[in-house]
Amino acid sequence: xxxxxxxxxxxxxxxxxxxxxxxxxxxxxxxxxxxxxxxxxxxxxxxxxxxxxxxxxxxxxxxxxxxxxxxxxxxxxxxxxxxxxxxxxxxxxxxxxxxxxxxxxxxxxxxxxxxxxxxxxxxxxxxxxxxxxxxxxxxxxxxxxxxxxxxxxxxxxxxxxxxxxxxxxxxxxxxxxxxxxxxxxxxxxxxxxxxxxxxxxxxxxxxxxxxxxxxxxxxxxxxxxxxxxxxxxxxxxxxxxxxxxxxxxxxxxxxxxxxxxxxxxxxxxxxxxxxxxxxxxxxxxxxxxxxxxxxxxxxxxxxxxxxxxxxxxxxxxxxxxxxxxxxx
Numbered sequence: 001x002x003x004x005x006x007x008x009x010x011x012x013x014x015x016x017x018x019x020x021x022x023x024x025x026x027x028x029x030x031x032x033x034x035x036x037x038x039x040x041x042x043x044x045x046x047x048x049x050x051x052x053x054x055x056x057x058x059x060x061x062x063x064x065x066x067x068x069x070x071x072x073x074x075x076x077x078x079x080x081x082x083x084x085x086x087x088x089x090x091x092x093x094x095x096x097x098x099x100x101x102x103x104x105x106x107x108x109x110x111x112x113x114x115x116x117x118x119x120x121x122x123x124x125x126x127x128x129x130x131x132x133x134x135x136x137x138x139x140x141x142x143x144x145x146x147x148x149x150x151x152x153x154x155x156x157x158x159x160x161x162x163x164x165x166x167x168x169x170x171x172x173x174x175x176x177x178x179x180x181x182x183x184x185x186x187x188x189x190x191x192x193x194x195x196x197x198x199x200x201x202x203x204x205x206x207x208x209x210x211x212x213x214x215x216x217x218x219x220x221x222x223x224x225x226x227x228x229x230x231x232x233x234x235x236x237x238x239x240x241x242x243x244x245x246x247x248x249x250x251x252x253x254x255x256x257x258x259x260x261x262x263x264x265x266x267x268x269x270x271x272x273x274x275x276x277x278x279x280x281x282x283x284x285x286x287x288x289x290x291x292x293x294x295x296x297x298x299x300x301x302x303x304x305x306x307x308x309x310x311x312x313x314x315x316x317x318x319x320x321x322x323x324x325x326x327x328x
Contacts, residue, residue, distance in 0.1 A: 031062075031063060032061065032062035032146070033062065033063050033064070033065055034062055034065070034133060034149045035064075035065050035129055036055060036064050036065070036067065036135060036145070037066075037067040037068075037069060037126075037132045037134045037135070038051065038066065038067075038068060038069065038134070038136070038137060039068070039070065039116070039119060039137075040068075040069075040070065041071060041073075041113050041115045042071075042074050042078065044115075044137050045074070045303075046301060046302075047137045047138060047280075047282065047294075047298075048137040049085060049298075049302065050140070050297040050298040050301055051135060051140060051141065051297075052066060052085070052091075053297045053300050053301055054142070054293070054297045055135070055145060056086065056090060057089065058141055058142075058145065059144070061144075061146070062144075062146055063090065063092070064091040064092075064145075065091065065094070066086055066092065066094070067093075067132070068093055068094070068095050068096065069096050069098055069118035069121075069122075070095060070096070070098070070115070070118075071097070071098060071100060071114070071115060072097060072099065074095075079095055081303075082302065083095075085301055085302055096125050098118050098121060098125075100114070103117045103118075106207070106221075107210065107214050107220040108220060111277075112219065112220055116220065116221045116222075117221045119134050119187065119221065120206050120221055120224075120225070121203060122134065122192060123192075123194045123197040123198045123202060124198070127198070129194050130194055130195040131149075131191070131192065131195075132192050133145060133148065133149055133189075133190070133192075134187075134192060136189070136272065138188075138281075139188065139270055139272045140270070140294055142269055142271060143269040148189075148191060148236075148269070148270075151191050153191065153234055154234060155232075156193070156232045156233055156234040157193055157196050157197050157202060157229050157232040157233070158193065158197075158234070159190065159234040159235075160186060160187060160189060160191075160234075160235070160236060160241070161185060161186055161189060161235070161236045161237070161238050161240055161241035161243075162182055162185055162186070162235055162238075162256055163181075163184050163186040163222075163245070164246060164249050164251070164255050164256065165181060165245070166249070172218050176216060176227055177227070178226065178227065178230065181255055182255055185225075185233050185235070186222070186241055186243060186274065187221065187225050187226075188241060188272050188274055189236070189240055189270055189272065191236075202228070202229060205229075206221075206224045206225055207224075209228050210224040213227075237260055237263070237264070238256050238260055238263075238264035239260075239264045239267060239268055239269045239270075240269050241270055241272050242268030242269070242272060243274045243275075244272070244274055244279050245275075246264050247265055247288075247289055268290075271290045273288055273291075273294070277310060278310070280309070281294035281295065282307075282308060282309060283308060283309050284308040284310045284311050284315055284316070284319060285310055285315055285318060285319060285322075
């Protein structure tokens with residue numbers, strides 16, 4: 001079995017003084033700016049647009065610069081329409097293309113496509129930035145992102161919310177040699193110290209682990225990030241990534257603490273519709289809390305019409321039964 005390379009506490013760097021760089025989040029003009037990264041394959045761009053619209057509508061005293069990661073197949077027209085929306089709502093956007101060769105050979109699937117790996121390359125894709133806030137496409141922002149953006153990382157490489165597993169999936173942690181469920185984080189929301197990650201060569205370490213442990217990975221990029229960077233992760237309050245699992249699983253309180261879970265359920269700052277198929281607000285069988293918020297923000301994007309996925313005769317019948325409608 002290949003050895004696991006984990007990034008532990010940082011070591012002192014020999015020679016040279018500290019580099020003086022602008023304070024993260026402050027533009028040369030003194031304007032407050034949050035740098036937000038997201039990634040999507042071409043069919044997920046409308047979902048990502050809903051997420052970005054929700055974030056831009058929460059910018060009362062700051063500006064958002066979006067760094068959109070995409071593959072070579074993203075049509076120019078789709079980029080132009082997304083850029084027009086972001087700029088109309090007061091933001092800025094940059095498009096960063098990731099070549100197919102960069103993710104070739106990394107584990108992926110239809111449900112978890114190669115675009116999930118793009119976030120791993122952020123330290124090298126954005127050499128001019130020291131910090132980035134990464135958000136998945138299936139998120140709706142409910143509060144200003146500024147408090148999250150300003151989170152002191154206390155020497156850690158990133159900050160993220162602890163993941164809550166289904167009980168029958170806990171054996172996966174044994175396969176990854178992660179001792180406790182509380183040690184595994186969800187990578188859908190991350191405040192990342194890009195400067196420290198570059199100094200630690202974090203991208204290379206994560207990719208090395210992923211390539212050497214292909215068969216171990218079930219949630220590919222998230223598993224690799226956890227194994228390699230987990231010891232240098234600052235846990236965030238679950239309000240900042242209120243996942244379906246936080247709302248639905250009674251044992252979330254055992255993992256995250258009863259008080260924190262109660263607060264996240266009562267006042268989520270970011271609502272994350274994580275999980276497969278029916279967990280997504282655009283699936284015909286989705287009944288997750290706050291699904292309507294996605295639909296509301298989607299109406300204000302260049303793709304206002306939602307075509308539900310999972311539309312089959314069987315699912316239509318299941319939906320009717322759930323709603324108590326008479327069936328043939």
